[in-house]
Amino acid sequence: MSDTVFILGAGFSWNAGIPLLGGFVEKMWELAVRGKSDKPLDPEDHQALKDAMVIRAELDSYHGRAQFDDRNIEDILSILSFNVLAGHRKDTQKFTSMTNAIARTIEICCGVKHPGLDPRSGRVVKEGPELYRAFWKSLFSAVDKGHRLPTILTFNYDLVLERSLLQVLVGTEYGSKVHLPFEKIAVNYHYEPIKPQRYCVKYVKYDMWSAQPPTSTLGTVLEEIPYDSEGTFSVIDLIKLHGSLNFPFPTKRKTTLAMHWNMAAALAEPFILPPVFNKLSTDAASSMWSAALSRLRAAKNVVVVGYSLPQTDIYMQYFLKAALGPNLNLNKLVVFDPVLHTKSESCDQMKHRYESCFSPQLRGRIEFSPSTNPPSLLQGSAEAFVRTLETNPETLLF
Structure with missing residues (x-):
């Protein structure tokens, strides 16, 4: 088990073009109205987004009696998910339509x-x-120097980590000059319907037709192998606590996906957890949260990137207390967020939210403003985090 846990919030995926929670509804509205992004939308995608905006407009009638923000996607999902409990089929359809959008x-x-x-x-x-390829290359470089891969916990639904991992492991990043520090690798989501994905690294020649004259160079490919294969694997524990675009919905029949499942492909109807209190409503969800709990209780270093621990996320605040409270070996908690490098009320409030989760003697172990060279980098950003991982991995990895 790793001594380090990374917790990645929405701020980590922002550089990939994915809107933050505060601007998510506006982006959905813009896509629905314009019908295009950098190119025209697929008709099914366009209709899904327009349907979601109709559902959002229907919630406007709540404002006369209830206080909620219909520009906040988590507020919208929470209201819809509680409506589902009423048992009306239309409410279930609305919730499904919104999550698909x-x-x-x-x-x-x-x-x-x-x-x-x-x-x-x-x-x-x-x-x-x-940035995201550099993240994986920095981790593999650290492994080559004797560090263990961290456990990665993320609240993000996107496939940025999976796709950038494949970009690094299928190509010419390794081979001619630098070899990977492992021969076999596995990705474990700790999600019941998906078995750990296991791969063998193969070194092959790539033809470089763009070079003048054309040449070839050594690179790597991944060969998928059965999940029960024997041998020593470097394991990437990638625990996506709120679900993922590549997660199939759990079924009553306990079936699992083993080989030939494409972790880089988004599903039409993925498993996404609503942001309400009970994250343990299914066995599939509870296995992920249980794994996250055990990793945090054993961690010596915890690094948080792009997650502000919002006041409304009461569940996560108590989860951190339950996870880190019994941890007698916690060395430090490092928080990367640009807000923490400003002199503002928002900075003070974020610090207070994190500090209030811990006893006074542990608050001194929280690093709120890790500095990164060069100073021109946006301090506290995902870029600053990856740069620190590249240049000073020992400050993050135990």
């Missing part, structure tokens, strides 16, 4: 692309910011 918005906006493992294509894909 959220999934489509994320996928339309996401600038990190990868088709998944297709041995026939032989393509090297590097579509999207270098």
Whole structure:
């Protein structure tokens, strides 16, 4: 089990083009009205977004009696999910329509692309910011120096991590000069319907037709192997606490996806957890939260990136208390957020939210303003986090 846990919030995926919670509804509205992003929307996607805006407009009648923000996607989902408890089929349909529209918005906006493992294509894909490839390369470099891979907890539905991982492991990043520090790797979501995805790293020659004259270079591909294969694996624990665009819905029949499941592909109707108190309503969800709890209780370093611990997320505040309260070996908690590098009321409020989760003797172990070179970087940003991981991994990884 890793001694380090990364907690990645919406701010980590912002550079991929995915809107933050505060601007999510506006982005959905813009796509629904314009019918295009950088290109015209698929008709089904466009209709899904228009349907979501109709549902949002219907909630306007609540304002006469209830206080909620219809420009906040979490508020909208929470109201809809509680309506489902009333047992009306239309309310279930509305909730499903809204979650599907959220999934489509994320996928339309996401600038990190990868088709998944297709041995026939032989393509090297590097579509999207270098930031996310640098994240994985920095982790693998740290492993080569003796560190263990951290457990990654994320609240994000998107597939930025999966696609950037494949961009690094299927291509020419490793091979001719630098080799990977492992021969086999596994991705474990701790999500019951999906078995750990296991791969063997193969070194192959890539033809570089764009070079003059054309040449070839050594690179890597991943060969999928059965989840029960023996051997030593470097394991990436990727625990997506609120669900994911690639998660199939759990069924009453206990079936699991093993081989030939494309972790880079968004599903038409993915499993997404609503932001209400009971995250343990299904066995599939409880297995993820249980794994996260055990990892945090054993962690020595916890690093939070792009998550403000909002006052409305009471569940997460108590989850952190329950997870880190019994942890007698916690060394430090590092928080990356640009707001924490400002002299503002928002900065003071965020610090107070984090500090209020811990006893006075532990508050001194919280690092709110980790500095990163060069100073021109936006301090506290995802870029600053990855830069620190590149240059000073020992400050983050225990």
